[in-house]
Amino acid sequence: MASAHHDEHPTGLSRWLFTTNHKDIGTLYLLFALLMFFVGGAMALVIRAELFQPGLQIVDPHFFNQMTTMHALIMIFGVVMPAFVGFANWQLPMMIGAPDMALPRMNNWSFWILPFAFTLLLSSLFAPGGGPAAGWTLYAPLSVREGMAVDFTILSIHMMGISSVLGAINIIATVLNMRAPGMNLMKMPLFVWTWLITAFLLIAVMPVLAGAVTMLLTDRHFGTHFFDAAGGGDPVMYQHIFWFFGHPEVYILILPAFGLVSQIIPTFARKPLFGYDSMVYATASIAFLSFIVWAHHMFTVGMPTAGELFFMYATMLIAVPTGVKVFNWVATMWRGSMSFETPMLFAVAFVFLFTIGGLSGLMLAIVPADFQYHDTYFVVAHFHYVLVTGAILAIMGGAYYWLPKWTGHMYNETLGKWHFWLTVIGMNVTFFPQHFLGLAGMPRRIPDYALQFTEFNQWSTIGAFLLGFSQILLVIVVVQTIRGGKKAANKVWEGAEGLEWTLSSPPPYHSFATAPKIK
Amino acid sequence: MSAAHGSYYLPNPSPWPVITSAGLFGLALGTVLAINGVAVGPWLMAIGGALIVYMMFRWFGQVVGESEGGQYNAQVDVSFRLGMGWFIFSEVMFFAAFFGALFYARQFAVPWLGETELLWPGFDASWPTAGPAGASFTPMGAWGIPALNTLILLTSGATVTWAHWGLLKDNRAQLVVGLILTVALGITFLALQAYEYVHAYTELGLTLKAGVYGATFFMLTGFHGFHVTMGTIMLMVILVRSIKGHFKPDHHFAFEGVAWYWHFVDVVWLGLFIFVYWL
Amino acid sequence: MSIVKPRRVWQSRAMVAGLAGVPLMLSSGLALAAYGLNLQPPVTPTAWDILGLHNLIMIVCLVIFVVVFSFMFYSVFAHRKSRGAKPAKFHESTTVEILWTAIPFLILVTMAIPSTRVLLKMDDTETDAELVVKITGYQWKWQYEYLDHDLSYFSNLSTPRDQIENKAEKGEHYLLEVDNPLVLPVGKKVRFLLTANDVIHAWWVPQLGVKKDAIPGFINEMWTRIDEPGTYRGQCAELCGKDHGFMPIVVEAVSDDEFNKWVNVRKTEMVAAAAAADKQWTKAELIARGEKVYQQCVACHGAAGLGVPGVFPALKGGAIATGPVAGHIDIVVKGKPGTAMQAFGAQMNDADLAAVITYERNAFGNNTGDVVQPSDVKARR
Ligand code: HEA
Ligand code: HEA
Ligand code: CUA
């Protein structure tokens, strides 16, 4: 590096506060997500502990609702999204042969908004009347009538929105503008593709969420009547705007996971990804369809029949491109030469368990059936299958996959496998019984339930604690790997393909100071 | 000072982003406290806001310095363009939420309320309306000030383009005059909007509280007005920079970014004029 | 007793029964017993249709699942490096890619057809309803108004507080029991008009197969026709604040005769209640009655009148409960707009209001000694 001596490398705290380096920022994002996973997870454990038995034992109903609301907001905006951005920061420049992200200072800003935003959100727990309790969807008019915690939430959502939009802009600029010569679009690794499309979704829908909560804010404090029938508004209008954001949002939470899995499986099957082109097109179709299905969250609000039919058909269609992805992954494994190191275990479990969540999603899309499922634990089971055994498993798999590259050390394989099995068992014990609870008629968002729901709830709680405490293993593995361990080779995995494996482990400060040659 | 690596430009660590985030936090927390009547709220808002403004000066100042210092190559220029373009797209989506609300209220919510005899007997569901329980008001006509404002904004779009032509031909006088005209038109627009707001509040009974019409009217025009204000400030900045001799015919991203922004504000206004005032 | 058999009932019941026998991944199969692993046993044509549809799509999904993952697991076991598998080189095949796009699409079409049919049937508005009930959701209770019978009342959770707080053993219908159930005649098409008073609620009785949101300021419609007499229980299914989990629904389906009898009894009771409002009550009578009525206030203000700081005001030593009587009556009768404090004047008769106000002014150590008579309440309406 010709001019390396020009670089400033502050150390200590200011390294992390002022950094413009994609790897440092990636690390910050990932550690932040890990921390928040424990905060959001602790809240989930409060929920599960209260639901262990019928009756009110631990928390009062108002606090229970605060836990549900905060748990979801933290898991979505504080865990899964930042974790994906962390991966993007570390990996995108390395995968496309760039030295760094396109807009490094803005990159730092995107990250540093987040700790402040979550401080604001969490501090609402200490506001008079406690935290927000209207559910993560903040439906009007309930959220209009609640205390000042909702204002904390609204403003923190604004901050998270700014952070995500800036992050997404940066990713698009990086992918479109920083590729090494010869790295044309259809040569990009799939993780890059899925992030490119996710970034587009983020820019398209985060501002809409900002608009929705701004209307809430003015309805609350400035006398507008967006969501109040007396003034010609409509509470259901809030739901339409929210879900116009909300449905693309759930694909924001899964597309990068698809990308991660599409990197991992070919590596350990020692066989190129099957159907690369169709993977790209499928991702794009999912993104497109995600804009025209939002009202499947609102089948019970009393839409005209034609509307319900349209949203049902459009939603069902998403099964086709998603199916293509699942089939491609299976075909990649088919007649490969597979080995099952920890990342591969996570990826295979992802394919299997995500599909359970996807299929229950398809059932939810069937309007008449959704009249029975809606707002029950069946829905809770569905989205935890796609989010926890989907997004979270993929994130963990991705972390094991690249941790040796990032730290230069191999992780402890035995501990990794223990972590995997305990996690996967915990997840299924937690969330599988919730399908039955929902079908039997247990509504979601309740702190207490009728006696016939006891047994499955107990299983679910036991599973949740197993799952929660197994995550301590994850922390141990990560800390151990950062601090030392067997030296990792440049090409950590035998079957790995891609530019990041041509760099040293850990990679140099500016990944590709000169553009690599692409075959 | 920043360092160039091979053909790449990579900025050094910078304190501005994290401090700006702190300012944002102050502003947000201050807003929450202020609207809930906590006394420190407005102070916190002021401090946070001031911090953000100060940081913008430093941050953008540094960027301008680096740009004029010739540190930015063509690749950086493209990154900036992509950044600005997608940022404007995000703004479009923000407005889309409010246009969506207007559309939904008009096409669905209000007509349905009109059919709900059981709850709102005798409600006449014709647009514009303040809803079944709202007070009456006079809506804002399209062909007075709003039409004039349309003309003003369209003209300002032309003047900024004319200024751009000047820049491309390296005709600095045309550049500066064009920008001065654009800024003047922007300020005129804002003044007329302000006058119209006063008129609406004092004489028409049209307020933020005037049902869903008042809400969508003021939120859309209000956010638009805010964006015109930001755009005008940005125009002033590039005006000052033009007077100082910044920008070259082949290197003037800041100018183009502001011009794009200004056109965007213009297009949003056309939407407003058609859907809020006219139809 | 006339039980109208649903059209095409053979089809859905046969389908349901047939599919229930299919051995499934779920170890115990599709138990149709109450509160088993599947939806609750249907008692209306709609609920039967939904159960049929649900079983159909679930089986389709299970079959797809099993097929796809038998490939994957075969591969996971057979194509391992440790078993000497050499990686193949292929990475695309237009034929299979077209196939696995087209086949799922066709499967979806076959699922969409019966779904559409059931939905259209549910939205049927052509046949006239024989009874219209307006349902209004309140935080946290339901109001039922029989529009043709000029009859209206509230339905509250009747599970004692002690059971919820684990101080007493929980009853069989813990949290699914109410003081005044909704009584409906069997075999008649009943139309529901749904709305809400404060926030969105949703009225759901699984065995009837109906769920719809009750939205303030709007009316939603749905209908049902119950085949079998019985008691059917459900819950509010949209988060509506603190006691969302405590606003159950109980439907009592009875024969036509019984229904008419019940309507008459109900009406006589209402007349009697109105008469009670005119007499003078003793303080002891008011307090005794007030303590019962106060159960409806416990959710927010607490059994000991302590409220929830910052959310629900305390009554113990509170400014209103120990302040002027008139102010106290006003807030209970007219409510406080924009908060969970409703206008109870619309929900309770004068006697109940007088009783509960007297109770609040003398309980929790408030000991103001005030006595509020029903006539006092009437005067301030
Ligand atoms: C990562 C997040 C994620 C993902 C990927 C999905 C994916 C899908 N979701 Fe889910 N969903 C959520 C997160 C997600 N969802 C959340 C958070 C909620 C609740 C929000 C709230 O209320 O709080 C929710 C709620 C929700 C509802 C509303 C339920 C209700 O409230 O009543 C519906 C209804 O249609 C739905 C449908 C679907 C569908 C059809 C898919 C599809 O994309 C799934 C497609 C995948 C498959 C189908 C499996 C693989 C395919 C094959 C193997 C091919 C062959 C298959 C067939 C031909 C059938 N989801
Ligand atoms: C990505 C998103 C995500 C993730 C990862 C999770 C993870 C989990 N969720 Fe969550 N959940 C949602 C998104 C998510 N959830 C959403 C959107 C809702 C809907 C909210 C609404 O209705 O508004 C919801 C609601 C929800 C409910 C329903 C609540 C209700 O309806 O009232 C339940 C109940 O079981 C639940 C459980 C869990 C559990 C057990 C986990 C587990 O995976 C968590 C794993 C546990 C840990 C990681 C714990 C680690 C902590 C310790 C070991 C203790 C030590 C603590 C410290 C050191 C601080 N979730
Ligand atoms: Cu009423 Cu939930």
Ligand SMILES: [Cu+2]
């Ligand atoms: Cu969705």
